[in-house]
Amino acid sequence: MQTDKPFGVLVTGGAGYIGSHAVLALRDAGWPVAVIDNLVTGFRFAVPGDVPFYQSDIEDQAVLARIFTEHGIGAVMHFAGSVVVPESVSDPLKYYHNNTVKSRALIEAAVNGHVRHFIFSSTAATYGIPEVEAVTEDTPQMPINPYGWSKLMTERMLADTAIAHAMNYCALRYFNVAGADPEGRTGQSTAGATHLIKVAVEAALGKRDHVAVFGTDFDTPDGTGVRDYIHVSDLAAAHVLALEELVARPDASLTMNCGYGRGFSVLEVLDAVDRVTNRTIERRLEPRRAGDPGSLISDPSRIKATLPWQPQHADLDTIIGHALQWERKLSDLRDER
Known part of the structure; x- marks a missing residue:
């Protein structure tokens, strides 16, 4: 591919949900891309066939050094990691290894490879249970689960590394990511996923017999958890x-929330899925899960002031429609394999 871009971009976890969308967005913008993914949770089919792909682990510094050299890598987009909050509570060491220890190895390899730019997939879970209705980047970070802590530690490593070395970084703190590529090129493919909209569209298509609603006694209008859902392609x-x-x-680093600034409760999301699919999903009320805050809504003022970012899919029904479209395509993909 002919390009006027100054260097290549390595996407870690590029065969996963968000990483595969980033690969498409980079390619659409003309950036040369390479992907590293160990395929523990990713899917080879999620990476376009003409994108250089390495099935390896981000701890393998020899492989990383080779990729940096072979593809003229000047930036890393880091998505590889573990993301299930309840699992982080039951298996914290897995999360500190996958999300923190391995990130340290990746950052060290980037420094050694003279990579100047690092974009990190962080999370609103670093805020814990905020005392404000809309979370800004200056809201105190007090995680309530190992997942949030594992990501916050990596943010700290990047901040310290940027002071000591010729590297700048951007930490993007995601709120609840949902939806799929509008062109149907990729989407959330993980079996047994815990993302609410993914679970709900699976139920609407008969792949699950119900949707569990974890917690009905939160301090929210209808008692269920409220989240700020952002379309994965906007992200x-x-x-x-x-x-x-x-x-x-090159001398500036950035930290920004990624959300729309509006929250929807679990029941509101399920009502929307019923509306989009013209079906009624069975809901089963369950106790709260460990590590879940009642409400988490972003203040996206900084990202909108810093970047020319204009969300294209900031509508709950649109997000659900794209997720549903991908879920149907995923069924066909699995039937073909």
Whole structure:
């Protein structure tokens, strides 16, 4: 592919849900891309066939050094990691290894490889249970689960590394990511996923017999958890713009929330899925899960002021429609295999 971009971008976890969308967004914007993924949770079919792909672990510094050299890598987009909050509570060491220890190895390899820019997939879970209705980047970070802590530790490592070495970084703190590529090129493919919209569309298509509602006694209007849902393609677009900002401002690092600034409760989401699919999903009320806050809504003012980011899919029914479209395609993909 002919390109006027100054270097290549390595996407870690590029065969996973968000990473595969970032690969598409980078390619659509003309960036040369390479992917590393161990395929523990990712899928080879999620990476376009003409994208250089390495099935390896981000702890393998020899492989990383080779990729950096072979593809002229000047930036890393880091998505590889474990993301299930309840599992982080029951198996914290897995999360500190996958999300923190391995990130340290990746950052060290990037420094050694003279990679100048690093975009990190962080999370709103670093805020814990905030005392404000809309979370800004300056809201105190007090995680309530190992997942949040594992990501916050990596943010700290990047901040310290950027002071000591010729590297700048952007930490993007995601709120609840959902939906799928509008063109049907990739989507959330993980079996047994815990993301609410993914679970709900599976139920609507008969792949599950119900949806569990974890917690009905939160301090929210209907008692169920409230989250800020962001379309995965809008999130991927934010990563490309963040990269371009890091290149334009090599002495600056950034931390930004990624959300729309509006929350929907679990029951509101399920009502929307019923509406989009014209079906009624069975809901089973369950106790709260360990490590779940009642409400988590972003204040996206900083990202909108910093980047020319204009969300294209900031509508709950649109997000659900794209997730549903991908879920149907995924059924066909699995039938073909």
